[in-house]
Amino acid sequence: MTTSFTRLDDLHTEVDHRLRAFVDRQRPLVGGPELRPLLDALDDFLSGGKRLRPGFCYWGWRAGGGGDDPAIVTAAASLELLQASALIHDDVMDASDLRRGRPSVHRRFQALHEESGWQGSAAQFGEGAAVLLGSLLLVWSGEMWRTSGMPPEALAAAEPVHDLMRTELMCGQYLDLLEQAHGGGTFDSALRVALHKSGKYSVEQPLRLGLLLAVRREEPWIDRVCVGYGQRVGIAFQLRDDVLGVFGDPAETGKPAGDDLREGKRTMLIARTLSAASPGQADQVRRLLGDPALDGEGVARLREIIEETGALAASEEMIKRYLDDALTALERAPITAEAREALAGLAVAATSRRS
């Protein structure tokens, strides 16, 4: 490998190659024809995704002084398997029908059951298969990380964060379930959930992993860039997610229009809407939000209220401010101009994305 993946597209392509190579290596273990649907579902699932987490990990490594090394791309790519695991389980928990414009994994296995005319509940079969595939990918993600070819000392330095990140992810997702069950709290509680569930593990920790793999010890400047840049980009990333969940174009998000509204997601955007809403608006939000039968008119009305209360503008403003502050923090980091430029590009890509 001689390229340094300055272009994100090149890194994306290489990450895809590594994922394919790892899954091909595992294929014989998942041998029988009956197991084939698990691998088919995985192949399809992995064909989507923006590979942002591997990007932050790879550029953390480069920012930490790591050179061109095939092992880092494999290690970074393993984060996509973790993400796939989380999304597959997430779709079961949210009972989501679609992911990236295709049936979610549990729906896919439900359809397999129905088409095959098997016995028992097709829905239960689908959920069971999705839980198992998600768990398999959680295991594989760790295996791919550890067998990436990174030297043992590098892995040992990053291991506590690798473990912590996954604990944070599971706990953050539980906090998210609670937030939905509580019917939503303040903006601050939604922010805390967003940070744990997604922000940390989408940006800050992948970046920190790459830095620790390269530097092989904790350093004050590593923590400063991970918090000052990484955590802010993570929050802006999640704020963008909230906006896309309400205003995103289905052709780009692969989810139905206003899907988060129908699911009743208690996001930072919704918390801000409710805190700024008139009593009449708040009543409407509470009545429409989370209605599984919410139609286009209902989605349009909720969108109006989110705009009228200024919550949408405030979210866009916050995304911009978090991004600006993140880029300022990045300026002060003792890293190469090349790494700085790439991380700036990743921050923009993560916060201005349309899907």
Next chain:
Amino acid sequence: MTTSFTRLDDLHTEVDHRLRAFVDRQRPLVGGPELRPLLDALDDFLSGGKRLRPGFCYWGWRAGGGGDDPAIVTAAASLELLQASALIHDDVMDASDLRRGRPSVHRRFQALHEESGWQGSAAQFGEGAAVLLGSLLLVWSGEMWRTSGMPPEALAAAEPVHDLMRTELMCGQYLDLLEQAHGGGTFDSALRVALHKSGKYSVEQPLRLGLLLAVRREEPWIDRVCVGYGQRVGIAFQLRDDVLGVFGDPAETGKPAGDDLREGKRTMLIARTLSAASPGQADQVRRLLGDPALDGEGVARLREIIEETGALAASEEMIKRYLDDALTALERAPITAEAREALAGLAVAATSRRS
């Protein structure tokens, strides 16, 4: 640590201490009061269990020449977290209400939701929480294994099997889902599922892990004892499981009488029953098996048929034969008399258990 845990009860107690110590170390990460129910559920869950897998791992280590080392007990204990993860997910997939005489984890969180008067579906909340706790324990199991204090060379020697075991477990559980969906196949297909789902990861692979940690390389005799003894004990273990699922005493199994019958589990016992049944008996089995409303009378009728067809006696006979053959293989293994005696005791405990 000066004892060598020749008594299984002493090992059980020490495994419990290590589990407690590990969970206490993680407790600050799962800090907020909202996360407390996750740890409470885990504490309760870990208070049960027979610690068989840690036993096979510990005695694999001793059989491989490993000495008294606190690290092996910690490494072995980590297998209980993997088992807890699998059982919690299993109960979600089977929609089981009880585990060890108490509400299953998803029912426990469903009850928390109901008692708290939260919004949304309590059942969905319960399942989501159980999926997350199961995933958290899957991560923690790996973390406890790797941070057990075992030397890196020992861990490196066992790592491929550690990874393989977990892939086998997930794939085996998927095969089990399929077996239920297909409505059951032959005895051989049920045996294959049992071996993958439970046999390998309950006995053979924990034993192999302990051996590899101690010996630090593959050896023909290791494979011989793992297959000749371990695989046979694993199959007998699962055959005992099948019998307990139908004839077990609820006071000991912690599951309702005939629970496997109500769930319609396609076990080796049922495959044998169907293959030996008269047309009339087979009709009755197909009609009653898997009926969620199956009452005491239905359970009694199915038990009669399982006995009349000779399937029960055949299962007991097979358990005895597998156990005898396993003990013969053990005799030939080049291990100390102490390890041989302990492994013989574990084999008997695993196959003559009442819960």
